Amino acid sequence: MAIRVEHEVHQRRKGRNFGVGILLASFIGLIFALTVVKVIQLGDARQFENFDHVARPAIIPQEGETE
């Protein structure tokens, strides 16, 4: 049997697949927006830069520097 790219089931499930696509896109958007809000709420960018596991001399408090 020849392989058909378009199967009848594709048409039948079009609405459902479209719905799942929208849900997944919404989920990505939700997590992204939540991340942005959470990071902004930290106020000081150094608070999250501390967690990137890379030596960052710029974020090490210097002598005499106030927080």
Added chain:
Amino acid sequence: MTDMSVQNSEYEASMGDYFALLKPRVMSLVIFTALVGLLVAPVSVHPFIGFVGVLCIAVGAGASGALNMWWDADIDAIMKRTAKRPIPSGRVQPGEALGIGLALSGFAIILLLLATNVLAAGLLAFTIFFYAVVYSMWLKRATPHNIVIGGAAGAFPPMIGWAVATGSVSIESILMFALIFMWTPPHFWALALFVKSDYGDAGVPMLTETHGRDVTRRHVIVYAVLLVPVAVGLGFTSIGGPIYLVTSLLLNAWFLKGCFDIWRRDDAAANADNYTVERQVFKVSLYYLFGHFGALLAEAVVRASGFGGL
């Protein structure tokens, strides 16, 4: 799935069928009460965090609805009111409902934990467990008081909303919980009196059928009386005020009068006028709940605008 089985399937479930598993009408009440619990709290929340909090509570409620439909598919198929639900009507497979219920439960609890705090996520997890396991699997088929204890599941959303904002439980959130908890039995039994149910055929013990309709009428007035101090008492906490107190007193007088009328009459009188009083009290019970939470919201708006004197 083989190519043949795909072609032979008679019905392809749509997104709407899966959405129906989440009991959207129940979700609307959950969203409203959770939102009020969140907005009346004394701690302000970032609007997007608040949105995510209410979304998680709504999705968690929907997930427990899907788990309930999965477990109760056998009795849903017997009762007329529920026979058209997605599983008994064959539109959704039981395994799909179980999978959706578990997946959405996990999604809602974990996202609420990440977005807000452990208490809010823990309360949501307990609510889902309470509705799916304690109510659906245990109480519903075991005791005619199923609706009393099971009603707790519907009472948690404002408490979770409050916890999203404050990270704590307080007298205010406990009283919001108690308001819905005590309201559920008279609301549901007023409905049970005028809806011809076939719970008996499905083997579900309902008070109207196990103890009779006169006993149910007595229960309606007893719970309505017990509800009054809870509802009015909420007005004396930090989230209450004159608007709430006046609204509460009026709504309680209206609801009590209706429940008193239900208690004073029998089925012969109810049959004669096609259960007019019972239907009216059921309608009033909906105004009662929305009125109380609407008044709490109004108090919060007045306080926020600086007219509350607090």
